[in-house]
Amino acid sequence: MSRHPAYRPRRLRRTEALRRLVRETRLAAADLVQPLFVVPGRGVERPVDAMPGVKQLSVDRAAEECRRLVDLGVSAVLLFGLPERKDAGGTAALDPEGVVPRALEAIRKAAPELLLITDVCLCAYTDHGHCGVLRDGAVDNDPTLAVLAETALTHARAGADMVAPSDMMDGRVGAIRRALDGAGFTELPIMSYAAKYASAFYGPFREAAESAPAFGDRRGYQMDPANAEEALREVALDIEEGADVVMVKPALPCLDVIRRVKDRFGWPVAAYQVSGEYAMVKAAAARGWLDEAAVVAESLTAIRRAGADVIITYFARDVARGLGR
Ligand code: PBG
DSSP: OSOOOOOOGGGGSSSSHHHHOSSSSOOOOEEEEEEEESSSSSOOOEEOOTSSOOOOEEEHHHHHHHHHHHHOOOEEEEEEOOOOOOOOOOOOOOOTTTTTHHHHHHHHHHOOTTTEEEEESSSTTBBTTOSEEEEEEEEEEEEEEHHHHHHHHHHHHHTOOOEESSSEEEEEEEEHHHHHHHTTTTTOOEEEEEEBBBBBGGGHHHTTTTOOOOSSSSSSTTTTTTTTHHHHHHHHHHHHHHSSSSEEEEGGHHHHHHHHHHHHHOOOOOEEHHHHHHHHHHHHHHHHOOHHHHHHHHHHHHHHHOOSSSSTTTTHHHHHHHHHH
């Protein structure tokens, strides 16, 4: 008689058909959001050095790219705009003829089925590169709220399907919700970057969005990576203020936070696999040190397994291509 216990876990690992049958976590193109960096001009496709495969695109090129993304089954894009001019107040973010409003209009025409999410922040629009307006060399929370709310309204009026504030000011979700409701956009959802850490993994993004702070860093408003309890307080606040989807960022360094947020709140959770996570995989793969497709699939599966419903990832297009529809 076998001395093995009746349960032999390997029985269900013998063939791919068995493994597929009992798989707990699945990746689908529909769960992925592709970030896009939109720049002024026409016919512009400017590669981002530290993010091989990612390009800054002018509005016309972004619209073409979105058509391809829809055809691959990607559900949504997250739009970042780079303005023509920057100033201390980030006023270009409020321009109804700005790059994001124009992109919304063009993409809507080219890819009507695509969900258009806009990043709401000032760091790409301010000449000092911080996420709000300054007073005495630091970001001044409350005056920034009005500018963020107006930015969100500008996106809403131009046809955004969802706005995603990433600035980490206190009270911004409530300010944006009230502004949207006051203008009749009561049905427009907010995806808040709720637990956003001051992370070294954002380095390559700041090249893509040309948004590196001219002095200092973002630790005065983004979270300390050492804290998880605080992330739960941040998420609780954003939900109270009206967030429809709460985001944890970065993703792989924060799997524990994703899980706790999902378990505690049961809210739709998004995770942002950020530029540095992307760059690490690309760099190792370029040297032949890692199998890119396998590492990407495993990482994204881990993020889903941790509790993320939605993943924002620069790999969305590649993964969708591999997954089929
Ligand atoms: C804007 C913003 C940042 C990212 C998303 N929105 C940069 C930052 O906070 O410095 C980072 C995304 C990435 O690294 O891929 N505030």
